[in-house]
Amino acid sequence: MSAPGIAATDVVAAFDRRRAATAMLAEDADAVAAACRAMAGRFHAGGRLLTFGNGAAAADAAHLAVEFVHPVIVGKRALPAVSLVNDPATLTAALAAGGPGETFAAPLRSLARPGDIALGLSPDGGCANVAHALGVAHARGLLTVALTGGDGGLLAATPDVDHLLVVHTSDRAVVKEVHVTIYHVLWELVHVFLENPESLPGSAA
């Protein structure tokens, strides 16, 4: 084949495509702060974080969990977090027994306690198994947090999500990049609330 024509201008254009949705996250800073406070309240009361997502968002779910368990900033306490996507034995068991809709709901039913936090990622809001798992979690009393994009899809349409954080673009690559920033911020700022316990919700939020 001939040498493919990729130029530096293509790179700059691709990076520029990220800027608008990134900037719009600043406008949602209050919603991010509210999610951090509610999550910190659950951790303070002994709750654990359970994360899940499909495809590249499964990698994000695992990344999110390791942020909490093994902090990159020395001196921050380890917090309990488990990604539901890491174990192919339990994942495929849930798939085989209940179909794709049960991928995350099935392990949640076994693992989740009412004081826990369920955090699902779905870049376009269209992941039915993420929406279903958040519904199961909500019914059990877990705090539910969703990271999504576009118009929020199924996740924007349900009362099962306590904290909905939407990246305002339908470009899935850009949604993912802003999700990485959101969950890094969630981790760091949950600790700000934990270090100021008087700021925490008085009862489980």
Add this chain to the structure above:
Amino acid sequence: MSGGLESLYPFLYSSPGDPSAADRVLTEVASSTRAKVAEIDRLRLRVAGEQAEEIAACARAMTAAFAAGGRLFSFGNGGSSTDAQAVAAWFMTPDRSGTGLPAVALTADVAVLTALSNDVSFEVVFARQLAASGRPGDIAFGLSTSGGSANVLAGLAAARRIGMITVGLAGGDGGRMAEPGTVDHLFVMPSSSVHRIQEAQTTVYQVLGELVRDALRAS
């Protein structure tokens, strides 16, 4: 009780649910969020401004490698291990023409990782997998926020011995990964924050994927 101590250490005198404390921390945290958003935007602008030529050159080399039947192997530790899996997923997922590219994350196989760590050392977990599976013309894609992860560097060195194309994503000053002769294509995110480095690295590997897929469709 004197008011002095209470004003210095309000948290000793208030209980969870104090609305004024909640408002104060909520405001502080929202402001911190906005600062981090500005920080990642500036970092991406700087990377695009300083490294666009090299990103384009890397995308051209990766396109040629995939076109010739090469496969991608990605690896890293911690959050970078899951990012390595996201790299593989990004290339493997069929695009709108229905085509996926061959990519394997060396961090996903717990049996191999624990076998090598237990029997040899953690430093060889990526190098040994590449020695077994890598071929000349394949792509090794290593991620390290410091540029100093010993097992990532060992993996890249093994890949070079095999004749693979080596791509390294690092942060800070690039660490040992930035030493001459370590990788063919090096991208350093100039930040002291592990988080901002990972966010900018995510953009770099996703843009590489977009450019490669577009070029392969056009060829």
